[in-house]
Amino acid sequence: MHVFSLSQNDALxxxxxxxxxxxxxxxxxxxxxxxxxxxxxASSPALAASPSARQAELCAAERRMxxxxxxxxxxxxxxxx
Numbered sequence: 001m002h003v004f005s006l007s008q009n010d011a012l013x014x015x016x017x018x019x020x021x022x023x024x025x026x027x028x029x030x031x032x033x034x035x036x037x038x039x040x041x042a043s044s045p046a047l048a049a050s051p052s053a054r055q056a057e058l059c060a061a062e063r064r065m066x067x068x069x070x071x072x073x074x075x076x077x078x079x080x081x
Contacts, residue, residue, distance in 0.1 A: 020075045027068040034061040 037058040 016075055016078075020072060023068055023072045023075070027065060027072065030061055030065045030068060034058060034065060037061060 037054055040054055041052075041058065
């Protein structure tokens with residue numbers, strides 16, 4: 001077990017906070033991208049009816065969002081007190 005000084009704890013907490021902030025920004029950007037793809041698919045029934053590059057990109061965006069959310073959850077659950 002490692003014993004960290006107060007300044008080390010503060011530095012680790014600040015690093016975790018910065019990482020969480022960055023991941024939240026990335027997640028929000030990916031959500032906006034996915035929403036734009038959903039709107040494009042909804043506005044064009046022909047695109048929604050058949051597999052397309054937009055549908056593939058939407059699936060990829062949803063996977064990226066899930067990965068980012070998992071990373072954010074891990075950071076939140078392992079924060080240094």
